Amino acid sequence: MTDANQRSIDRRKFLRFMGGGALALSMGGGSSLLLSCATSRGGNGKLIPSGSDFRALTPSDEDVLRLATGLKYRVVARWGDKLNENGLTFGFNNDFLAYFPRGKGEGLLCVNHETPDPLFVSGYTDDSKSKTIEQVRKEMDATGVSVVHIKESGPGQWTVVKNSPLNKGVRGQTPIPIVAERALMGGNTALGTVGNCAGGVTPWGTYLTCEENFDLFYGDVRFNKDGKRMFLSTEAFNWHNHFPQPPEHYGWVVEINPDSGEAKKLTSLGRFSHEGATVVTSTDGRSVVYMGDDAAGQCLYKFIAAKKDSLHEGTLYVAQLGTGRWIPLVHSQHRTLQSRFKDQLEVLVRCREAAALLKGTPLDRPEDIEVCPKTKAVYVTLTNNRKSGNLFGSILKVDEKDADPLALEFKSSTFASGGSQSGFACPDNLAFDPRGNLWMTTDMSESVMNRFPYAEFKNNGLFYFPLSGPEAGRGFLVGTAPKDAELTGPTFSPDGRTLFLSVQHPGSASKGLTQLTSHWPDGGKSIPKPSVVAISGEFLDKLTAI
Ligand code: FEO
Ligand code: CA
Ligand code: CA
Ligand code: CA
Numbered sequence: 001m002t003d004a005n006q007r008s009i010d011r012r013k014f015l016r017f018m019g020g021g022a023l024a025l026s027m028g029g030g031s032s033l034l035l036s037c038a039t040s041r042g043g044n045g046k047l048i049p050s051g052s053d054f055r056a057l058t059p060s061d062e063d064v065l066r067l068a069t070g071l072k073y074r075v076v077a078r079w080g081d082k083l084n085e086n087g088l089t090f091g092f093n094n095d096f097l098a099y100f101p102r103g104k105g106e107g108l109l110c111v112n113h114e115t116p117d118p119l120f121v122s123g124y125t126d127d128s129k130s131k132t133i134e135q136v137r138k139e140m141d142a143t144g145v146s147v148v149h150i151k152e153s154g155p156g157q158w159t160v161v162k163n164s165p166l167n168k169g170v171r172g173q174t175p176i177p178i179v180a181e182r183a184l185m186g187g188n189t190a191l192g193t194v195g196n197c198a199g200g201v202t203p204w205g206t207y208l209t210c211e212e213n214f215d216l217f218y219g220d221v222r223f224n225k226d227g228k229r230m231f232l233s234t235e236a237f238n239w240h241n242h243f244p245q246p247p248e249h250y251g252w253v254v255e256i257n258p259d260s261g262e263a264k265k266l267t268s269l270g271r272f273s274h275e276g277a278t279v280v281t282s283t284d285g286r287s288v289v290y291m292g293d294d295a296a297g298q299c300l301y302k303f304i305a306a307k308k309d310s311l312h313e314g315t316l317y318v319a320q321l322g323t324g325r326w327i328p329l330v331h332s333q334h335r336t337l338q339s340r341f342k343d344q345l346e347v348l349v350r351c352r353e354a355a356a357l358l359k360g361t362p363l364d365r366p367e368d369i370e371v372c373p374k375t376k377a378v379y380v381t382l383t384n385n386r387k388s389g390n391l392f393g394s395i396l397k398v399d400e401k402d403a404d405p406l407a408l409e410f411k412s413s414t415f416a417s418g419g420s421q422s423g424f425a426c427p428d429n430l431a432f433d434p435r436g437n438l439w440m441t442t443d444m445s446e447s448v449m450n451r452f453p454y455a456e457f458k459n460n461g462l463f464y465f466p467l468s469g470p471e472a473g474r475g476f477l478v479g480t481a482p483k484d485a486e487l488t489g490p491t492f493s494p495d496g497r498t499l500f501l502s503v504q505h506p507g508s509a510s511k512g513l514t515q516l517t518s519h520w521p522d523g524g525k526s527i528p529k530p531s532v533v534a535i536s537g538e539f540l541d542k543l544t545a546i
Contacts, residue, residue: 041456042423042463043476049466050437052542056476059423059458061450061483063518065503067462068478070539075521076109076158076500077148078529079120083160083167090160091171092116092142093530094502096199096276096429097489098207100258105152108166108258109500110207111532112196112489115216116142116237117508120527125512133242140172140239143217144193145209147258156498156536168261170209172217172239176254179312180267181345185246190265193254194218197294198276198368198429198489203287204309207256210274212294214250221247223350227340248349253277253291255311269303270316270329270351278369280376280405287311288405290378292366296385298352299360300369300398302326304406316348317408318360319398326408327358334358364390370430370438372467376403379415381427383443391453392418392425395440416465416473418442424475425457429488434496435543438465440475441501446484446509460486462501479535482506482520482528489532496544499535506530 045058054070065073081090091113101107118124121142122135149164161167170176172192178184197212214220216236221229231247234240251271256263269277272293279287282304289303289311305314317326329351331337331344336357341347347354364385371378378398384390397415401407418425428443440463448454462479466472481487481503489502507518507528518528 041420043471043474044423046476048464048476048478048539049469049471050464050539050543052539054539056464056478057461057480059456059461059477060480061458062480063483063506063520064480065482065520065533066480067535067537068476068539070542071478071535071537072156073501073533073535074156074158076150076532076534077111077146077160078521078531079142080529081160082162083146083148083169084163084165088167088169089141090148091144091146091169092121093504094146094532095197095488095504096209097491097500097502097532098199098201099491099493099500100201100205100207101494102149102166107150109148109150109532110199110209110256110258111146111148111502112199112209113143113146113171114195114197114212114504116140117505118237119510119513130241131238136239136242137173139237140192140243141169142171143196144169144171144174145196145207145254145256145263147207147256147261152493152498155541156534158498158500158534166259170254170256170261170263174263176263176265178249178252178265178267181343184267184345184349185248190249191243191245193263193265194250195273196254197274199253200277200279200289202255202279202311203281205258207258208277208279208289209254209256210276210291211250211252211254212273212275214273215247218243218245218247218250223353253289253311266311267345267348268312268314268316270301271349272298272301272351275367276369278371280371282404282406284406286314286406290369290371290380292363292369292380293352293355294365294367294383296365296387297362298366299355300363300366300380300396301351301355302405316351318355318358319410320359321361321363321412324410324412326410327360329354329358363396364388364393366396367427367443368429370432371405372436372438373432374436374467376400376405378410379430379438381430381440383428384418384426393427394418395427395430416475420456422475423457423477424461424463425454426460428486429490431490431492431499433492433499433540433543434494436467437543438467439463439490439499440465441487441490443486443488446505449484459483462487462490478539483518484508484510485518485520485530497536497540499540501533501535502530503533504530
């Protein structure tokens with residue numbers, strides 16, 4: 001699961017079967033510690049091989065967004081900022097970002113809003129009372145996607161165009177059609193999109209937003225050996241008390257046209273805790289989508305589209321790392337699937353079951369994925385798995401046979417491992433800059449951050465990885481997050497001179513509005529606000545010029 005909004009989820013994290021007997025889903029815990037004896041701490045504090053003489057940061061536990069010399073930031077949009085005259089405001093807990101240029105220095109920034117922290121969004125803090133429908137509506141309106149019209153008035157000086165007709169929201173109350181071969185739980189329209197974590201961009205200019213921890217909003221379903229469906233309730237955000245929805249309507253990749261706001265849920269890409277959806281184009285013009293299921297012991301997937309310019313139809317595969325094969329999750333090709341599921345849509349809805357039946361490799365929480373534009377190597381963050389004793393995570397590298405995304409065979413290796421020796425822990429998001437360097441953000445949960453065995457890493461960070469030269473593969477810390485926050489959604493402007501970045505859940509360990517742990521970004525006694533920043537400066541300018 002995500003580490004975002006852990007404070008509110010920790011209080012209410014347990015799930016229970018309704019009418020099916022009690023079932024505790026534990027977060028695991030008691031595991032051996034993988035402590036490294038190495039002492040190099042990666043590139044932290046060292047000169048950065050970037051074409052200039054800038055030095056990497058050392059870890060920080062301050063309540064600031066600290067950047068390496070040569071980088072500066074400005075806040076582009078904060079939670080609650082007014083976007084239009086109809087009451088649309090910028091949502092909470094911004095995560096994935098994608099920039100769609102619309103002329104020079106002007107474009108649409110699509111932003112995911114993963115979760116609403118009730119303390120700040122709805123004021124719901126007393127677990128002994130029920131959340132009111134008004135409180136649920138406030139949370140629904142702060143969750144989903146914002147499309148924001150932004151302009152650059154000078155280098156890195158990005159601002160939102162207030163009241164632009166291009167500003168729009170696809171939120172928790174927006175009706176969204178489901179693209180499926182038949183009706184799904186009685187209908188093919190879902191109420192809103194939830195748990196919007198990372199995502200992707202298609203070659204035809206649409207935005208993909210991924211529904212990750214959907215079970216926190218409307219619960220989930222499980223099926224027993226006889227195929228009997230059981231509802232698994234949730235006490236996390238608890239929206240289903242006022243808006244009961246079939247959990248099968250969530251856990252999908254949602255495709256949004258950033259110009260029209262038109263959205264649709266794509267069942268073809270399977271249903272699980274979708275972290276992101278990274279699209280590359282094959283030599284024959286079809287799209288291939290790489291996806292991780294961010295839960296302990298879940299799998300890596302890829303989807304090969306059947307036709308150009310559409311993700312409606314195609315084949316979904318699960319990765320088997322031991323054999324180096326992509327296994328098709330296709331009902332008509334496997335007796336084992338036919339004996340468990342009635343048709344292909346059922347395979348897609350119960351994707352985790354199908355992947356386990358066909359022996360997809362369980363991984364340590366696969367999160368973001370990026371494909372190197374030069375080598376076509378696929379980089380996958382495995383953030384951690386405290387259940388199995390993997391505390392610091394790693395970055396997995398997948399090399400498709402002949403560097404062909406259509407290949408059904410691959411080799412895998414570890415590109416980098418978290419820990420003392422590398423100076424980072426819990427990798428989450430990845431991004432390539434236009435020169436082919438890799439950037440990475442970390443996501444240590446605020447419940448463990450600055451505590452043993454994570455204390456040495458201090459707050460979450462932004463890292464830069466050269467992929468060539470003598471320091472290839474070494475991570476350099478170039479940004480540190482405010483208290484409790486994770487840095488997410490790194491994405492570059494087309495000229496590479498701006499790095500858009502989300503600062504998500506600052507102050508999420510606050511126990512109340514009078515016990516705030518962060519006041520970022522406004523300082524003083526202000527409440528913390530998740531915000532999107534634009535990072536620019538000489539470091540990026542020189543990086544693009546050399
Ligand atoms: Fe929303 Fe797996 O991070
Ligand atoms: Ca994470
Ligand atoms: Ca993530
Ligand atoms: Ca990414």
